[in-house]
Amino acid sequence: xxxxxxxxxxxxxxxxxxxxxxxxxxxxxxxxxxxxxxGAGKSSIFRILTTLLLADSGTATVNGFDVVNxxxxxxxxxxxxxxxxxxxxxxxxEENLEFFAxxxxxxxxxxxxxxxxxxxxxxxxxxRRAGKLSGGMKQKLALCCALIHKPEVLFLDEPTTGVDVVSxxxxxxxxxxxxxxxxxxxxxxxxxxxxxxxxxxxLMQGGHILSIDTPxxxxxxxxxxxxAVAAPxxxxxxxxxxxxxxxxxxxxFGDCLHLTLKGDSTIDDVSKYITALNFTDVQIQxxxxxxxxxxxxxxKEN
Amino acid sequence: xKKHKYQFSIFNSxxxxxIKKEFKHVxxxxxxLLMLFGMPTAQIILFGFALTNEIxxxxxxxxxxxxxxxxxxxxEKIDESNYFNVAEDLKSIKDVDAAFKQNKIRAAVVFPxxxxxxxxxxxxxxxxxxxxxxxxxxxxxxxxxxSNIITEYQSQQTTVAAAPMQIMAEVHMLYNPELKGAPxxxxxxxxxxxxxxxxxxxxxxxxxxxxxxxxEILLVxxxxxxxxxISKLMPFLIISLFNLAIILVLSVTLLDLEIKGNIFLLFFAxxxxxxxxxxxxxxxxxxxxxQQNAMMISLMGMMLPTxxxxxxxxxxxxxxxxxxxLSNIVPSRWFFxxxxxxxxxxxxxxxxxxxxxxxxxxxxxxxxxxIKKFKIRLQE
Amino acid sequence: xxxxxKTEHLTKKFGTFVACSDLTFEVxxxxxxxxxxxxxxxxxTAMRMLCGLSLPSSGQATIAGFDVYKQTEQIKKNIGYxxxxxxxxxxxxxxxxxxxxxxxxxxxxxDIKDKTAELLDKLGMQAEAKKLVGQLPLGWKxxxxxxxxxxHSPKIVFLDEPTGGVDPVxxxxxxxxxxxAADAGVTVFVTTHYMDEAEYCNRVSIMVDGVIEALxxxxxxxxxxxxxxxxxxFYKLARKAKRAEI
Numbered sequence: 001x002x003x004x005x006x007x008x009x010x011x012x013x014x015x016x017x018x019x020x021x022x023x024x025x026x027x028x029x030x031x032x033x034x035x036x037x038x039g040a041g042k043s044s045i046f047r048i049l050t051t052l053l054l055a056d057s058g059t060a061t062v063n064g065f066d067v068v069n070x071x072x073x074x075x076x077x078x079x080x081x082x083x084x085x086x087x088x089x090x091x092x093x094e095e096n097l098e099f100f101a102x103x104x105x106x107x108x109x110x111x112x113x114x115x116x117x118x119x120x121x122x123x124x125x126x127x128r129r130a131g132k133l134s135g136g137m138k139q140k141l142a143l144c145c146a147l148i149h150k151p152e153v154l155f156l157d158e159p160t161t162g163v164d165v166v167s168x169x170x171x172x173x174x175x176x177x178x179x180x181x182x183x184x185x186x187x188x189x190x191x192x193x194x195x196x197x198x199x200x201x202x203l204m205q206g207g208h209i210l211s212i213d214t215p216x217x218x219x220x221x222x223x224x225x226x227x228a229v230a231a232p233x234x235x236x237x238x239x240x241x242x243x244x245x246x247x248x249x250x251x252x253f254g255d256c257l258h259l260t261l262k263g264d265s266t267i268d269d270v271s272k273y274i275t276a277l278n279f280t281d282v283q284i285q286x287x288x289x290x291x292x293x294x295x296x297x298x299x300k301e302n
Numbered sequence: 303x304k305k306h307k308y309q310f311s312i313f314n315s316x317x318x319x320x321i322k323k324e325f326k327h328v329x330x331x332x333x334x335l336l337m338l339f340g341m342p343t344a345q346i347i348l349f350g351f352a353l354t355n356e357i358x359x360x361x362x363x364x365x366x367x368x369x370x371x372x373x374x375x376x377x378e379k380i381d382e383s384n385y386f387n388v389a390e391d392l393k394s395i396k397d398v399d400a401a402f403k404q405n406k407i408r409a410a411v412v413f414p415x416x417x418x419x420x421x422x423x424x425x426x427x428x429x430x431x432x433x434x435x436x437x438x439x440x441x442x443x444x445x446x447x448x449s450n451i452i453t454e455y456q457s458q459q460t461t462v463a464a465a466p467m468q469i470m471a472e473v474h475m476l477y478n479p480e481l482k483g484a485p486x487x488x489x490x491x492x493x494x495x496x497x498x499x500x501x502x503x504x505x506x507x508x509x510x511x512x513x514x515x516x517x518e519i520l521l522v523x524x525x526x527x528x529x530x531x532i533s534k535l536m537p538f539l540i541i542s543l544f545n546l547a548i549i550l551v552l553s554v555t556l557l558d559l560e561i562k563g564n565i566f567l568l569f570f571a572x573x574x575x576x577x578x579x580x581x582x583x584x585x586x587x588x589x590x591x592x593q594q595n596a597m598m599i600s601l602m603g604m605m606l607p608t609x610x611x612x613x614x615x616x617x618x619x620x621x622x623x624x625x626x627x628l629s630n631i632v633p634s635r636w637f638f639x640x641x642x643x644x645x646x647x648x649x650x651x652x653x654x655x656x657x658x659x660x661x662x663x664x665x666x667x668x669x670x671x672x673i674k675k676f677k678i679r680l681q682e
Numbered sequence: 683x684x685x686x687x688k689t690e691h692l693t694k695k696f697g698t699f700v701a702c703s704d705l706t707f708e709v710x711x712x713x714x715x716x717x718x719x720x721x722x723x724x725x726x727t728a729m730r731m732l733c734g735l736s737l738p739s740s741g742q743a744t745i746a747g748f749d750v751y752k753q754t755e756q757i758k759k760n761i762g763y764x765x766x767x768x769x770x771x772x773x774x775x776x777x778x779x780x781x782x783x784x785x786x787x788x789x790x791x792x793d794i795k796d797k798t799a800e801l802l803d804k805l806g807m808q809a810e811a812k813k814l815v816g817q818l819p820l821g822w823k824x825x826x827x828x829x830x831x832x833x834h835s836p837k838i839v840f841l842d843e844p845t846g847g848v849d850p851v852x853x854x855x856x857x858x859x860x861x862x863a864a865d866a867g868v869t870v871f872v873t874t875h876y877m878d879e880a881e882y883c884n885r886v887s888i889m890v891d892g893v894i895e896a897l898x899x900x901x902x903x904x905x906x907x908x909x910x911x912x913x914x915x916f917y918k919l920a921r922k923a924k925r926a927e928i
Contacts, residue, residue, distance in 0.1 A: 087514075087516070095326065103320065104523050161846070164720040164721045295849075
């Protein structure tokens with residue numbers, strides 16, 4: 001459905017390298033995630049695929065159309081939700097939706113099926129101006145606007161940034177339903193915990209893809225044994241563990257520390273070290289890494 | 303895939319929805335609204351008020367040594383005028399001095415003895431006009447107005463081509479016999495208002511979509527860029543025509559101005575100027591990154607030249623050669639001439655075809671350039 | 683223990699709309715206090731009142747011992763503030779930014795010089811001192827902004843979503859700075875959308891519809907709401923929110 005080969009994009013006459021020789025493919029019906037912090041190059045890739053930017057070199061096709069020469073055909077079959085929720089603040093929900101429907105030469109009624117589940121949630125407020133909506137509601141409206149012409153591919157650039165946990169969960173539920181209807185979805189996010197909700201992901205940093213695979217395979221490729229360390233005074237233990245010579249990496253992770261060890265050191269070695277320092281009530285156990293652990297490891301390896 | 307039906311037609315339903323949306327933006331932003339419709343009204347009223355108030359009902363003293371029928375008729379004429387009230391009947395030159403010092407009068411008219419006699423038999427006569435020149439501008443205007451009234455009286459009286467006491471000879475006064483200020487500034491206000499609305503408002507409204515991010519969606523949609531341009535500019539065209547109508551109505555009702563020429567020609571020329579200004583606005587929007595930026599470019603780049611190099615504030619003939627040359631590329635300069643000729647002189651297309659041609663060329667050129675420069679992609 | 687933030691029945695109304703209702707809590711010296719809430723729950727309004735930027739409608743609050751009604755000037759001298767949006771001047775260099783912020787808090791020229799050297803040293807940014815801030819990676823900017831907000835040795839520092847959009851490694855380095863500051867006795871008041879960061883706080887409050895629904899240590903909250911993570915706690919509480927944003 002989407003094929004990207006060796007895309008390079010620089011800004012300011014080549015001084016800023018935004019996308020550095022990136023290639024990947026997205027299959028029809030897939031939910032594909034670009035995961036990475038700000039400045040990873042996610043938005044640039046989105047804009048190149050939505051024909052808004054020209055790459056310096058490399059080629060890309062969307063639905064078989066070339067992003068440079070056949071941009072009109074691409075514009076006919078994609079839906080796009082830019083990073084900032086792009087709505088007219090002074091128009092109401094209904095007016096926004098109607099406007100975008102018209103621009104895409106369709107009507108709300110024609111494709112109502114696709115947006116019904118989402119639209120009913122905001123419909124009670126349909127006469128309210130978009131500028132007065134909460135982040136979650138704006139996000140839903142923007143999604144409706146991107147879907148209104150029944151696109152074949154949906155590009156969502158950081159749809160959950162700055163939105164609270166409740167809205168984020170609801171949003172991913174909506175994406176799941178859309179995927180079931182056969183839509184191909186490309187989504188970007190800086191939240192690592194959302195990675196596991198995608199079929200396949202590309203972990204990105206500084207214009208490079210660090211790894212690209214299914215979340216399960218990426219986790220499986222984490223070859224180290226990972227331990228979780230929990231203690232009453234986390235910061236003290238963290239500093240202590242960092243000065244432990246057998247520690248390969250140790251960082252805070254939610255309510256515990258994540259620890260990897262050098263060579264063939266074991267939990268027992270750690271326990272001894274910790275007890276020797278008079279720490280009490282320290283629990284250490286082996287755990288399965290998640291995407292964030294993998295990302296941190298990949299960042300350190302690079 | 304669905305077939306999209308796009309025909310180039312003004313009555314395209316998408317276009318209409320888009321234009322409706324633009325109007326909603328305008329009507330929901332009270333500040334813009336006030337600026338759009340308040341500005342022309344305020345300018346006309348302010349200019350009108352400032353100009354008429356300056357001289358209106360000025361008190362004039364009369365020292366008549368002649369006391370004949372001609373002097374009395376002239377005094378009557380002066381009193382009848384909106385600008386003057388004959389306040390004092392003075393007896394001697396000393397009285398004149400005193401009246402000025404006590405601020406009783408702003409000007410005095412002195413008729414020499416045997417005034418009518420000399421005029422009727424000798425063919426010319428003299429009247430002395432004395433004005434308080436501590437406010438030189440007002441003094442000049444007052445003496446101008448006074449001598450004008452006298453000239454007018456004279457032209458009504460003389461049937462033979464006698465050599466009268468001519469004072470006035472400036473060309474534009476031919477068409478502005480009472481030396482009213484309004485006729486000069488109304489075309490100027492028209493040019494200024496149209497320029498501001500079209501250039502500034504349109505560039506700001508396009509850049510706003512860029513800032514908001516909605517331009518990305520519009521560009522990604524199959525809606526053709528040329529339609530985006532048309533829909534963004536159309537509302538300002540309509541608003542500008544409406545503004546023009548407001549100015550004309552106010553000029554006629556409030557400033558007692560007469561539109562002498564063909565009103566359709568007036569609107570046609572205005573359309574040309576409006577589209578030229580819109581093209582400039584579009585051009586600005588292709589380079590400006592923020593709304594503020596667009597506003598600055600419009601104000602500095604367009605409003606200043608419009609005010610300075612159009613000819614309604616400073617006569618172009620008196621400018622240094624460089625500025626005169628520069629004024630040639632300012633569209634409002636040509637538009638100003640057209641409006642003046644059509645509206646005030648009542649001249650037809652025959653006398654303004656050159657200016658119309660220049661304006662048309664500018665319009666087509668700028669429009670082509672700006673449409674070419676309008677980006678169908680984002681550029682950083 | 684010494685309470686540096688103390689509020690009693692703090693309420694803010696906009697017309698008939700109650701943005702914050704009856705907030706009563708204390709934050710201790712050196713504590714890392716997580717201030718969470720859904721979009722539109724009233725976090726920003728509450729934060730503004732605590733910083734002395736907005737007058738409460740009713741209730742009491744003292745910040746670093748100063749009253750939010752009468753002593754806003756003293757409050758401002760004793761707090762630091764950093765947000766994701768407000769950060770540094772991109773067209774000034776790193777050193778110029780530090781000098782500027784230290785300057786507006788009235789530090790002497792000598793102190794400013796020392797402070798600049800100390801900060802650059804602590805952040806390991808001596809080599810970047812003469813670089814424009816605009817050229818730094820986001821993570822560095824944020825670390826710099828945080829250090830700058832501490833330049834005048836405030837008692838409390840307010841952080842409004844300080845780590846938005848930053849990569850996981852830099853995010854942790856940022857939290858190292860927070861721990862370091864708290865260890866030195868600075869009280870840290872922080873909002874975030876990353877729920878794993880809520881776990882790093884000593885105590886966390888969760889606002890829903892203008893009211894503090896829960897306030898305790900992450901561990902106790904998880905027990906109380908029978909949740910595995912803070913994210914689940916938050917979800918359980920915030921899901922009940924009825925009000926849309928103002």
